[in-house]
Amino acid sequence: xxxxxxxxxxxxxxxxxxxxxxxxxxxxxxxxxxxxxxxxxxxxxxxxxxxxxxxxxxxxxxxxxxxxxxxxxxxxxxxxxxxxxxxxxxxxxxxxxxxxxxxxxxxxxxxxxxxxxxxxxxxxxxxxxxxxxxxxxxxxxxxxxxxxxxxxxxxxxxxxxxxxxxxxxxxxxxxxxxxxxxxxxxxxxxxxxxxxxxxxxxxxxxxxxxxxxxxxxxxxxxxxxxxxxxxxxxxxxxxxxxxxxxxxxxxxxxxxxxxxxxxxxxxxxxxxxxxxxxxxxxxxxxxxxxxxxxxxxxxxxxxxxxxxxxxxxxxxxxxxxxxxxxx
Amino acid sequence: xxxxxxxxxxxxxxxxxxxxxxxxxxxxxxxxxxxxxxxxxxxxxxxxxxxxxxxxxxxxxxxxxxxxxxxxxxxxxxxxxxxxxxxxxxxxxxxxxxxxxxxxxxxxxxxxxxxxxxxxxxxxxxxxxxxxxxxxxxxxxxxxxxxxxxxxxxxxxxxxxxxxxxxxxxxxxxxxxxxxxxxxxxxxxxxxxxxxxxxxxxxxxxxxxxxxxxxxxxxxxxxxxxxxxxxxxxxxxxxxxxxxxxxxxxxxxxxxxxxxxxxxxxxxxxxxxxxxxxxxxxxxxxxxxxxxxxxxxxxxxxxxxxxxxxxxxx
Numbered sequence: 001x002x003x004x005x006x007x008x009x010x011x012x013x014x015x016x017x018x019x020x021x022x023x024x025x026x027x028x029x030x031x032x033x034x035x036x037x038x039x040x041x042x043x044x045x046x047x048x049x050x051x052x053x054x055x056x057x058x059x060x061x062x063x064x065x066x067x068x069x070x071x072x073x074x075x076x077x078x079x080x081x082x083x084x085x086x087x088x089x090x091x092x093x094x095x096x097x098x099x100x101x102x103x104x105x106x107x108x109x110x111x112x113x114x115x116x117x118x119x120x121x122x123x124x125x126x127x128x129x130x131x132x133x134x135x136x137x138x139x140x141x142x143x144x145x146x147x148x149x150x151x152x153x154x155x156x157x158x159x160x161x162x163x164x165x166x167x168x169x170x171x172x173x174x175x176x177x178x179x180x181x182x183x184x185x186x187x188x189x190x191x192x193x194x195x196x197x198x199x200x201x202x203x204x205x206x207x208x209x210x211x212x213x214x215x216x217x218x219x220x221x222x223x224x225x226x227x228x229x230x231x232x233x234x235x236x237x238x239x240x241x242x243x244x245x246x247x248x249x250x251x252x253x254x255x256x257x258x259x260x261x262x263x264x265x266x267x268x269x270x271x272x273x274x275x276x277x278x279x280x281x282x283x284x285x286x287x288x289x290x291x292x293x294x295x296x297x298x299x300x301x302x303x304x305x306x307x308x309x310x311x312x313x314x315x316x317x318x319x320x321x322x323x324x325x326x327x
Numbered sequence: 328x329x330x331x332x333x334x335x336x337x338x339x340x341x342x343x344x345x346x347x348x349x350x351x352x353x354x355x356x357x358x359x360x361x362x363x364x365x366x367x368x369x370x371x372x373x374x375x376x377x378x379x380x381x382x383x384x385x386x387x388x389x390x391x392x393x394x395x396x397x398x399x400x401x402x403x404x405x406x407x408x409x410x411x412x413x414x415x416x417x418x419x420x421x422x423x424x425x426x427x428x429x430x431x432x433x434x435x436x437x438x439x440x441x442x443x444x445x446x447x448x449x450x451x452x453x454x455x456x457x458x459x460x461x462x463x464x465x466x467x468x469x470x471x472x473x474x475x476x477x478x479x480x481x482x483x484x485x486x487x488x489x490x491x492x493x494x495x496x497x498x499x500x501x502x503x504x505x506x507x508x509x510x511x512x513x514x515x516x517x518x519x520x521x522x523x524x525x526x527x528x529x530x531x532x533x534x535x536x537x538x539x540x541x542x543x544x545x546x547x548x549x550x551x552x553x554x555x556x557x558x559x560x561x562x563x564x565x566x567x568x569x570x571x572x573x574x575x576x577x578x579x580x581x582x583x584x585x586x587x588x589x590x591x592x593x594x595x596x597x598x599x600x601x602x603x604x605x606x607x608x609x610x611x612x613x614x615x616x617x618x619x620x621x622x623x624x625x626x627x628x629x630x631x632x633x634x635x636x637x638x639x640x641x
Contacts, residue, residue, distance in 0.1 A: 059544055061540060061543060061544055089546075090546040090548070091546065092546070093543070093544055093545060093546035094544060094545030094546040094547075095546060098544070098545065099541070099544045101537060101540075101541055101544075103537060106536060106537040106538060107537050107538055107541045108538055108541070109538040109539075109542070109556050109559075109560070110538070110560070110634075110635075110636060111559050111560055111563075111633060111634050111635060111636075112555070112556065112559065113635075120542075120545075120547055120551070121545045121546075121547075123546075123547070123548075124546075155635040155636070157635070157636050157639075158639075168541075171545070
């Protein structure tokens with residue numbers, strides 16, 4: 001077991017703009033993120049905060065109108081993904097970094113059998129079709145599909161949502177990747193299935209020695225599953241750190257308010273659920289100061305003048321808030 | 328799949344029966360006494376009554392209908408009013424030419440239309456995409472008889488690349504195929520445009536779906552994604568459209584048959600309508616309806632073969 005936690009993925013100063021008819025949407029700004037070896041990193045934030053843009057940038061799956069700025073780098077095991085040739089990029093996709101998508105009902109091709117979709121991923125391996133099918137069968141068995149050998153010929157509509165997500169997980173881990181990116185893998189599933197799928201992913205990642213980048217807006221899930229957490233707001237990382245430290249000593253007002261909003265953590269009975277007043281800023285026309293200042297109840301003089309940079313709370317915890325600097 | 332095929336076949340038979348009911352009603356509703364038109368103004372009332380009795384037109388409507396259906400089952404479509412030859416024989420002579428022409432039109436549409444649509448979808452908003460867009464609309468807008476006339480003038484009369492008229496020597500397959508090229512183009516060109524637009528739209532829709540993004544995320548080649556993962560889905564609405572389209576290809580064939588002086592069901596039926604030669608009208612329409620029902624049947628079976636969800640009745 002490697003205790004040094006070498007990094008698998010290192011995102012540095014990643015900024016992504018979308019060119020739209022209304023103007024340039026500054027979807028991601030100066031995002032830094034590190035995924036250490038054999039660790040699970042969670043990304044949390046409300047809808048539209050840039051979680052999906054971030055993970056799509058890692059595999060360069062962004063829409064055609066996206067522009068990744070020059071200074072950005074996404075380094076996977078020492079190689080910059082953003083500078084790769086299309087051929088090298090294909091070598092990374094699904095082989096070294098794989099992805100489990102949000103909605104298993106639409107993630108699989110409806111007119112191609114599971115077996116073909118699975119063996120297609122193995123195109124790089126120099127083995128016979130029979131061996132590829134054996135490998136696919138073995139993976140289906142590992143994710144808990146009964147009678148895997150018989151079910152290879154079946155089509156996605158013959159499986160339930162939970163089963164389909166298990167198949168997606170099997171596909172994701174088939175090439176034994178170094179990093180698994182999970183984009184809200186349980187949001188579209190029943191709550192009863194959520195725990196099963198999460199534990200399956202955690203077990204398999206440990207068994208395959210695979211790091212995980214786990215995107216969710218479910219704070220409970222993040223707390224249970226992840227080793228480290230990244231909190232995003234309106235295209236910026238506002239706070240990140242070791243999971244226990246961050247949840248117990250949240251420094252950024254946004255993180256604290258997000259934690260207060262989690263229905264699971266509300267103790268007393270009340271008529272209205274807590275919310276964060278105001279709305280997410282327009283990412284075309286950014287405010288001059290801190291991005292969260294317009295909604296922040298704790299804002300003071302420096303907040304509206306300039307944007308805070310990231311300040312250390314302690315060795316394993318950083319936040320982008322002037323209060324941390326001034327504390 | 329077997330159950331689906333049987334179910335679909337039963338439906339096809341029902342469609343043909345209903346179409347014949349509508350045709351017979353239409354014939355009854357058309358003004359003018361068939362016997363009068365067929366026999367001319369100087370026919371005596373006795374001659375007209377005799378004619379009606381011969382054609383079974385003195386019977387009640389539903390008796391005529393079921394008698395017709397009953398005869399169809401035994402292969403008897405009646406006789407030509409003028410030559411007294413069996414209609415089934417006459418249709419048998421013309422039918423292969425019509426089917427060949429429709430297939431030639433379909434061939435043009437598939438060979439040009441589907442690749443054009445795929446290219447446009449993959450290279451969306453490129454210069455060639457815009458060009459095929461304009462070309463497609465042009466193809467759809469130009470009536471087939473104009474295409475036929477100009478194709479005849481240009482390629483047959485001026486350039487002499489293809490023969491002008493007729494269906495070619497019987498028994499000489501190569502000669503017959505060469506004679507099909509221009510009429511096929513006349514019939515199929517509009518469909519080239521339709522297919523190009525249709526395939527482009529459904530390809531773009533499919534390319535935006537999640538599973539295509541997943542296929543990309545798994546490093547599958549662009550060619551495999553476009554021509555297997557996307558096209559297998561995107562082609563489904565096109566297959567359904569073509570099933571119906573063969574019907575309009577057959578009706579569009581009339582112009583090509585007249586311009587290129589080809590034998591065919593379309594021309595035969597048009598001539599028969601003008602002379603109120605009802606056995607031929609009924610027989611011709613019955614056969615084209617059957618062709619239409621058959622082509623939709625085939626297209627449904629192809630769709631079921633491509634899509635497991637249809638196959639398993641979901």
